[in-house]
Amino acid sequence: MSTPMRVVVAEDTAILRVGLVQLLEDEGHRVVAAVADGHQLIAAAAEFAPDAVISDVRMPPTHTDEGLRAVIALRARRPALPVLIFSQYVETQYASRLLAGGSAGVGYLLKERVLDTRDFVDALERVAAGGTALDPEVVTQLVGASAARATVDALTRREGQVLALMAEGRSNAAIAGQLVITERAVEKHVANIFLKLDLPVSAADHRRVLAVLRYLGA
16 A cells, blocks of 8 residues: 555535545545635645645535635645646636646546546545646547647647556556557657657656646646
């Protein structure tokens, strides 16, 4: 089992909030606060300094984008804070703003597409470790809303598949397994992606993260 985390959960639906708390605690993590709106989320994160935050998008009072805006505010104060958005909705404007600050430690999963609780916990643990966990549908909608689509269209179909899996936070080995190709083939596709997206080798930048951000239109 991974190292236990201290987590703040923000979810306005009581039964889902309780379910998330139970799931995380069953996995050995500690939920230090479980709240129902964005203001409470910000207050709880300030009070408890959690290892990670899980938040819905639409919460009181307007049920539009309060949760996502609260998470952006938290990341502005603490840029390395791992956050996992867990929602029925893709809010492209604020999601792009969240990812513009860097995709490390950011996840966005859709509730109806998480079919296995272990997959959810794995995604949270990956995000907490500084990785990325983005549902493919989230990636698709963000790209569709982005003016950067023309650049991404220069990629081949296979390169697009590889980059989409990179955006989900997958390693080269995991991508190879998903696409049933060799890891060496994945490395070649990744190199071509960097070339086509004009991402030269740089000691200051992580090209994998930059490629994902370009793909998302950040």
